[in-house]
Amino acid sequence: MTCKRCRSDRQSVFNGEMAIHFRGLNGLDKPIVWVFQEIGVCLNCGFTEFTVPERELQTLLQGYPVKGAVALPTGWPQRQDASELD
Ligand SMILES: [Zn+2]
Secondary structure, three states: OOOOOOOOOEEEEEEEEEEEEEEEEEEEEOOEEEEEEEEEOOOOOEEEOOOOOOHHHHHHHHOOOOOOOOOOOOOOOOOOOHHOOO
16 A cells, blocks of 8 residues: 555554544534544654544534444533532
């Protein structure tokens, strides 16, 4: 297999864990989506490829966790109401 970025054939496959966050301040109220996939890494330039599984992809599309997806819930960490701080 040849790297799409630098055309090197020095690539290897690893097991990966990735937490995908929504961007910006609004992203703080959206789930953090965990993906556990094999990743292909170019050992020449670092270009990396992986595929987001369907459930996790739906979570990214909809902005809230779908059943069976590995995602921290919306609004995590939980916010405390002012009444809980006393
Ligand atoms: Zn490369």
